[in-house]
Amino acid sequence: MRGGGDLQPLLEAIARVISVSLGFGTVVINLHRPAWDDFEVAIVHGSDEGRRVLLGTARSWESWQALLDPRFERGGAYLIPEGEFEWDTEGTVSYVPPAAGRLVPAEDHAGEDWHPEDALLVPMRAATGRLLGVVSVDDPIGGHRPSDAQLEVLSAVCDHAALAVEHAQATAEADRHRTAVQHLLRVSARLTGRRSVEDMLLAVCGGIRDALGFRRVIVSLTDGPDHRLTIRSSIGWSRDEIAALPDVPLSSISRLLRPEHQREGCVLLAREEAELLTPPELHGLHRGERNGRGPLAWRNHWLLVPLHDRDGAFTGMVWVDEPEDRLLPTTEGLQALRAFANQAIGVVESTRELEHLRHLAENGTVTGPRNQGDLEPPIQAPGLLDTLHEGSAANGEQLAAAMLLAETLDRRDPGTVRHSLTVGRLAEQTGRHLGWSAERVERVRAAGVLHDIGKLGIPDAILLKPDALDRDEWQEIRRHPEIGARILEHANLADIARWVRAHHEHLDGGGYPAGLAGAAIPAEARVLAVADAYEAMTADRPYRASIGPDAAEAELRRAAGTQFDPEIVHALIAALAEGDDGLPSPV
Numbered sequence: 059m060r061g062g063g064d065l066q067p068l069l070e071a072i073a074r075v076i077s078v079s080l081g082f083g084t085v086v087i088n089l090h091r092p093a094w095d096d097f098e099v100a101i102v103h104g105s106d107e108g109r110r111v112l113l114g115t116a117r118s119w120e121s122w123q124a125l126l127d128p129r130f131e132r133g134g135a136y137l138i139p140e141g142e143f144e145w146d147t148e149g150t151v152s153y154v155p156p157a158a159g160r161l162v163p164a165e166d167h168a169g170e171d172w173h174p175e176d177a178l179l180v181p182m183r184a185a186t187g188r189l190l191g192v193v194s195v196d197d198p199i200g201g202h203r204p205s206d207a208q209l210e211v212l213s214a215v216c217d218h219a220a221l222a223v224e225h226a227q228a229t230a231e232a233d234r235h236r237t238a239v240q241h242l243l244r245v246s247a248r249l250t251g252r253r254s255v256e257d258m259l260l261a262v263c264g265g266i267r268d269a270l271g272f273r274r275v276i277v278s279l280t281d282g283p284d285h286r287l288t289i290r291s292s293i294g295w296s297r298d299e300i301a302a303l304p305d306v307p308l309s310s311i312s313r314l315l316r317p318e319h320q321r322e323g324c325v326l327l328a329r330e331e332a333e334l335l336t337p338p339e340l341h342g343l344h345r346g347e348r349n350g351r352g353p354l355a356w357r358n359h360w361l362l363v364p365l366h367d368r369d370g371a372f373t374g375m376v377w378v379d380e381p382e383d384r385l386l387p388t389t390e391g392l393q394a395l396r397a398f399a400n401q402a403i404g405v406v407e408s409t410r411e412l413e414h415l416r417h418l419a420e421n422g423t424v425t426g427p428r429n430q431g432d433l434e435p436p437i438q439a440p441g442l443l444d445t446l447h448e449g450s451a452a453n454g455e456q457l458a459a460a461m462l463l464a465e466t467l468d469r470r471d472p473g474t475v476r477h478s479l480t481v482g483r484l485a486e487q488t489g490r491h492l493g494w495s496a497e498r499v500e501r502v503r504a505a506g507v508l509h510d511i512g513k514l515g516i517p518d519a520i521l522l523k524p525d526a527l528d529r530d531e532w533q534e535i536r537r538h539p540e541i542g543a544r545i546l547e548h549a550n551l552a553d554i555a556r557w558v559r560a561h562h563e564h565l566d567g568g569g570y571p572a573g574l575a576g577a578a579i580p581a582e583a584r585v586l587a588v589a590d591a592y593e594a595m596t597a598d599r600p601y602r603a604s605i606g607p608d609a610a611e612a613e614l615r616r617a618a619g620t621q622f623d624p625e626i627v628h629a630l631i632a633a634l635a636e637g638d639d640g641l642p643s644p645v
C-alpha cells in the first residue's frame with residue numbers, strides 16, 4: 059500500500075515529538091489512503107485504550123473537510139470547541155480521552171479550560187497543497203485550550219512532519235521504480251533466445267507481476283487470417299479460467315487501441331468506457347477483486363498494452379489486472395509496463411527471425427559454418443560482456459543486463475538494426491585514437507551500445523511510425539536521453555547515465571535536453587554524438603540508403619565547431635582512415 063509500512067517509524071517519531079515537546083497526552087495521526095480516498099488512523103500515541111479503539115479505523119475525505127472548516131481555524135490549526143460540531147452524524151469511531159488531571163482548573167485560564175469533547179486538528183499538506191494526513195491532538199498536559207502562540211508552534215511542527223512524510227513517500231515511490239527497473243534488467247538477462255517462446259513470455263509475465271504488482275497478466279498474440287488474439291502466456295489465471303476466455307478477433311478490440319485512448323503506449327480505461335468500445339461478449343469476462351475507491355483507485359479498469367511488429371502491424375497485447383495496491387498506475391508505472399511489453403515484442407521478433415533462418419538453413423538456402431553462426435541470436439557478444447564483467451565487478455552484471463536491453467531495442471526497431479553495436483564500436487575507435495586509457499575506451503564503448511536505451515520507453519506507434527512525425531511526437535522522441543539516463547541510474551551506472559543524457563547536446567548549445575555547450579558536455583557524450591551521427595549517415599535504413607563514408611565525413615567536418623567537437627570529429631575520421639577494422643579488440 060502506498061504510504062504504508064515504511065512510514066510507521068517516522069510517524070511514531072513525529073507523534074512522540076508533538077506529545078513531549080508540546081505537551082499533549084494523546085496524538086493521533088491519520089494518513090491519506092489514495093486507494094480508498096479516505097484517512098486511516100496510522101498512529102495513536104499516548105493511550106492504550108485509544109490505540110485499541112482507533113487504530114486502523116478510517117474516516118472519509120468529506121468528514122475531514124467538514125472539520126477543517128475555516129471557522130475553526132486558528133494559527134494554521136483547527137480548534138473545534140465542544141458542542142460546535144455534530145460528531146454523532148459522523149457514524150465513525152471517535153474516542154474521548156478520560157479527563158484525568160484536569161479536576162482543578164487553573165485560575166488564570168478561566169473560560170479556557172480544555173473540555174474532553176474539544177478537538178484540535180492540524181492538516182499535513184504536501185508542497186502542492188495535497189492533504190497527506192491530519193494530526194489530531196488531545197489531552198493537553200496543563201488542562202487548558204492552547205494559546206494562539208502554542209497553536210502556531212503546533213502547526214509549524216506539523217508542517218515539518220508533512221515534509222518528512224512527503225519525502226518518505228517520494229523515496230518509497232523511487233524505490234519501487236528502481237525495483238521495477240532491476241526486475242526489467244533481470245528479465246532481459248533471461249531472454250537469451252535459446253529458450254522456448256513460451257518460457258520467455260512467461261518470464262515477461264512474471265516480471266510484470268513481480269515488478270509492477272499486477273496479480274493477473276496475459277500475453278496474447280494474433281494468429282490466423284482474422285488476426286484472432288490467442289493467449290500465449292499468463293500468470294495468476296487458473297487453467298479453467300484461461301479456457302473460459304474466448305479467442306478474440308482483432309476487429310472487436312480495435313476501437314480500444316486508438317491513439318486517443320493511449321497513455322505512455324498503454325490503453326487504460328474505466329470499465330464503463332471500455333465496454334462502450336467493445337462488443338458485449340467481451341464484457342464481464344473477469345471481475346477483479348483488487349478495487350478501491352476514489353479518483354486514484356483501480357476500479358475494474360481495463361489496462362492493455364498493444365504490441366506491434368517491425369512494420370507497425372498489430373501483433374498482440376499484454377493485458378494486466380488486479381493491482382496489488384488497488385491504485386491506478388503512475389506515469390512511471392505505465393512506462394515500465396510498456397518496457398516489459400516491448401520485451402515480449404523482442405522475444406516474438408527474434409524468434410520469428412530465428413525460425414525464418416532455420417527454415418532457410420534446413421532448406422539448403424544458406425549453408426556453411428559462417429551462416430550457421432548467424433543462427434545464434436544477435437545478443438551474444440561474449441567478448442564485450444565478459445570484459446565488462448571482469449573490469450567492474452560491482453556493476454558488471456547490471457551493465458550486462460542493460461546491454462541486453464539495448465539489444466532488445468535494436469531488434470524492435472528495424473531502422474536501427476545493429477545501430478547500437480556499431481555506435482559502440484565507433485565510440486571505442488574514437489576513444490582509442492584520442493589516447494584514452496583502455497578502461498575509459500571500454501566504458502565509452504558500452505555507453506555507445508546503450509546510448510538509445512531510453513527508446514524502450516517510447517511507444518511503438520511513434521518509434522516505428524513510417525510517416526513523418528508531428529511536433530508532439532518529436533517531443534516524445536526527444537525524451538529518450540532522459541529516460542535512458544534514468545534507467546541507467548537505476549542500474550547504478552551513473553557515469554554512463556550522464557553521457558547518455560547528453561548524447562544529443564550540441565557543442566554550440568543548440569542541442570537537447572539541457573542545451574549544454576562546450577566543455578559542459580562530457581567528452582564521452584561528445585564522442586557518442588559524433589559516432590551516432592556517422593553511423594546514421596552510413597547505415598542503410600529501410601527508408602534511406604547510406605550516403606557513403608566520404609559524404610558522411612564531409613558532413614561531420616561541416617558541422618564541426620557547431621554541432622560537433624572538432625577534435626573528436628578529427629579523431630573519428632583519423633581512426634577510420636588508419637584502417638581500424640572496427641572489430642572488437644581481443645579480450
Ligand SMILES: [Fe+2]
Nearest residue numbers: 509510561562
Ligand atoms: Fe539518440
